[in-house]
Amino acid sequence: MGIPEVVDIIVAGGGPAGCALAGRLAKADPNLQVLLIEAGPNNKDDPMVFTPGVYPRNMRILDSDKARFYYDSNPSTHLRGRKSIVPCAQVLGGGSSINFQMYTRASASDWDDFKMPGWSAKDLLPIMKRIENYQKPANNDTHGFDGPIAISNGGWIAPIAQDFLRAAGAVGIPTTDDLQDLDTAHAAEIWAKWINKDTGRRSDAASGYVHPVMAAQTNLHLLCNSKASRVIFEGTKAVGVAFVNVKPGHNKDNKETVVKARKMVVLTSGTLGTPQILERSGIGGKDVLDKAGVKTLVDLPGVGKQYQDHYTTFSVFRARQSEPTIDDWLRGDPATHERLTLQYQLTKSGPLASNGIDAGFKMRPTEKELEEMGPAFRKYWDSYFKDKPDKPLMFGSIVNGHFGDHSLVPPGKYFSMFQYLEYPFSRGSIHIQSANPYEDPIFDSGFLNNAEADIPPIRWSYKKVREIARRMDAYRGELTSCHPHFHPASPAAAEDVDLETAREILGPLALTNGIHMGTWSRPAKHEPNKVREDIVYTKEDDEAIDNWVRDHVETTWHSLGTCAMKPRENEGVLDARLNVYGTTNLKVGDLSLCPDNLGTNTYSSALLCGEKCADLIVEELGLTIQNPHAPKARYTMA
Template sequence: MDSTRAEFDIVFGGGGTAACVAAGRLAAANPTLRILILEAGEHTKDEESHVQPGRYFGHLSPTSTTLDFHVGKPSKSLAGRSLVIPSGRCIGGGSSVNFTMYTRASASDYDDWETQYHNPGWGSKDLLPLLRKTETYQVHPNLPTHGYSGPLKVSWGGYVTNIADQFLQVAAATDTDRKYTEDTNNFYECNRYGKWPKWIDGETGKRSDPAHYYIYNQEANENLVIWTGQRVKRVLFEGERAVGLEYVADVVHRPDADQTPHQVYAACLVVLCGGAFGSPAILERSGIGAADLLAKHDVPLKVNLPGVGESFQGKLVFVATSASDEADTFDSLIRGDIAETTKQYDMWTEGKGLLAANGMDAGIKIRPIGDEDFEDLGPDFEKRWNEYFVNAPDKPVIWFGPSSFLLGDHTTAPVRKYFSMAYVNEYPVSMGSVHISSGEDPHASSDFNPAFLNHPADLATLRWGYKKTREIARRMKYFRGEHLPIHPKFTADSEAICKKDSRGPVALDAPRLRYTEEDDRVIDDFHRQFIQTSWHSLGTCAMKPREEGGVVDPRLNVYGTTNLKLSIAPANVGANTYSSALTVGEKAAVLIAEDLGLQLGEVAVLETSKRTLSSVDDLVPVPTKDLDDFAGLEGIEGLNITNTKPPMITVM
């Protein structure tokens, strides 16, 4: 590859979720636009480990080459442990390796981005059309907050386990304060139990990721180029203007690769999409970051931005129980049982079975309601509740639900069936940091402080999650005792002591377990010793005012530079980050197109009369008509009507 003076119009540093969406949208609308994606990882096109959703376990192996593993500093809050947090390193990034959970943020999350962090155009009313634009929602027709013509499919997957059904039955019988819903992700409410959708095509059983449905489906467009196995070192500048990227060969797949730096140039724009770990490192090696940190690593200061690498946020806990033989679980598949793998592969070719699923089929975004909930949360959570949650009724405190497998070490666990209960603190108070450890070596490990559990409110929410999920799990008919290595070690005289073996569940009306103050301390110690990541990292290049620690403005421009954009969230969302990353990618495409005067969006023209047109989903391509036909349609979300000849309605 001779890239001595390779030049494109737009160069993306990183090929993850947001990059695939933005680059794909821009390339589709402007086929003469020269776009390059530089990605450290490798291609994922049609690779079974990526397109089969149920294979996500394999990416978590310590020997995985589709993830980067970031080792945190030892922490007293984590009982002296060093937390390891992975991030995607392949085309599609996390979207190509994640659990395919379809979990959207709440409307108030995006409204916070707009009002609290001063980002006009990033509120829920602005982003909902973009959320809808990404998806074809196969679960249920005609729901107003979902989309039905986007490139990514959303379904129940190819198999829903009986563990999920039993979880919902027990929840309905024991938690009468909260009801069932057909739409657990309707954007405006929480505290409802329900089945859980997935980013899986319900017809083919394949993973829905932007690599395949925004990028690989455009291979005929030779102006969209991808270079894999190339790790971005720094941004190239001429004065304040970003003009390109310097990169070296990645060493994961090519350990002996020549490390001579190469340069690639961008005539119009450089866009960094390295995620919560990669983007701050690239900025800091480029001289953009805190002045004292850059001086420590002998990096010449270009822009003093102390917010770079700060405000790291992430969140997850699983506890495991033994399950009866009647339970549907992934355990044989995870252990590599040949007969089970063969059986499931044959089913997957028809879009069915465990390989077309993820084993996480039900759940709830939950917040406290009554005295019992607030008693379990305790005084450590009271201030957080009053300041953050009480006036945002769509914000859950945690998410929890069953997982039809042992998320743990199968090599040391008895060979049998398991199910786990996952509970996730959706908005941790604790925030960490990610910085470079070398100003020159792009392969060097991060100086990473996750800061998990540094605030007592975070322990309180997890303690509540443990108690809530345990009460449901021990009433489920498939329950056969608690997997003690992944449970608190209560004292022998505690009413809450865990039991390894059980012939069956307790009765639905059995009394609720009571926990002493000492029991609560044991639960807290358990979380310090066992808490792991949910792989939902964000915040390290926040979109907020510069004087408040911001790194980019509302148009994603890096402060103190020109022609350099970066996409990252200013604050946490009560959800998996995949949906928000897709939305940020869609928004980035809109902003880039506006800045560069490019066309964006699919052209669609009115087919029915304006009296029946109520949303963008009523539009289909037909021969153009006069501009008068579009009168009165300006108020429809997601439409841009242009006064051109011929006139166009563009779906934005």
């Protein structure tokens, strides 16, 4: 069946927010004609989407067919001449179809900091619960159990997760049973996952909101492999969307096709896509539009500004040979692939029903650690974190293997530690160069352009996770290529594998195997019962860490903030009801609306933005979304 030329509501962008929004609207009224436009392919029943354990493939740029990659337009002096790369999902379900499946939620103060009516944590809690099919025991009233998106511990938890929790406790990070209660900011837990424990499948947004509605109703229309180019206006009233076909094999000179909207257009093309659509439509800073040759319809200088992300670095450690890791799977061992695939197909369990990230922490520094970070960082701490005890400064997690290229490292078992800076003070931007939807934008990630605020926490977190690793029973040294380049004589120099473990890995020829042994340095005898003292770092060691951060810091795929919901005079783009200033019948419902950062893996927040936008629209249309978690109100939320 073809796509109608006129519908009631067009949702432009099929990521988590767009799927939640379109599905909720279509279900609210079977007579409401809703069109969802997505630039990528349909994800329905795609084993590369629904099988949780295959997601590392999405990190491989050359192999990925479900992501678009944005590159910094210019080398960054803040990254020592490096360009950053920010992947953006281009598949139905967006990031929920290809992400790491790590379930976290923002702190209550994150939403309160928006300072917009209807957007406090208390206001949003019923929607948070409406989203969730929480498949873990709960000891608080912040989770929901009958929503469309499942959360569980997955189909396998590696033994190293408990090893990690014990070692985290040894360095002052206690264990809790629910780190996602909106308040706890310093603890470790078994990390939950966006995986349905009953089916063993990934809990992506399209499978939760779009496919079930389309199977039961005829009023939700889906247009994939089509990129929204611009909004069509009559005056300043949005009346439709122009799109182009981006299916592989089609030329980039395809002409636009227009579909009309009787009631509303909502942009949900993400933090990187939505501002480009607005600017191509004549909505943005006049200086930007003039340079791009686009006539200004509404002068909104905030469009495309205040780009934010979360920053990650990861360090890799050697694990004992007896440790069950996913390294053989990651290195492509045929027998392991056959065994794990068969286990998953027959039982929906095992490593392929997991993401290999079974434990993690949120963390705030002690007073002593704050002093060690230096006085320059203190002002940021005092102004932003000090009086908000629910805000963690850093996240961290353990990965049960090495996600890098195994052909470049010695054989063996590994575990990795990821550190995430949740509230960077650095900011970037994205703007179009022309009205051509195929031309690359001018993108500045802004990574580390406020180094005095953003580097000290990452440096501190690196030291912290290193101390956790050194206290784990599985620890057998460090992969030196994945650590800072300390002076060899420094006590901070990375400890590589001891000769006993080298023999374990390589056999009796380990001592004479110069090829492999040449990659190992500063051997360290493993002593599992030794009480380890914290490494003492010098000023030169700190500089080595800082340079390593600049050389290796990466995106977490958590982009937000380029169409901020705040007063227009403060470079705001949206009001509290998500209307684009200066227009009618046009809203934005994705993570670009965030006026400040959110300390979380952002899938949960993207769903929340889409659901909140649905509530606003059904209220305006006089419809109803059923929600058992909602307080009594003039209309019922779902």
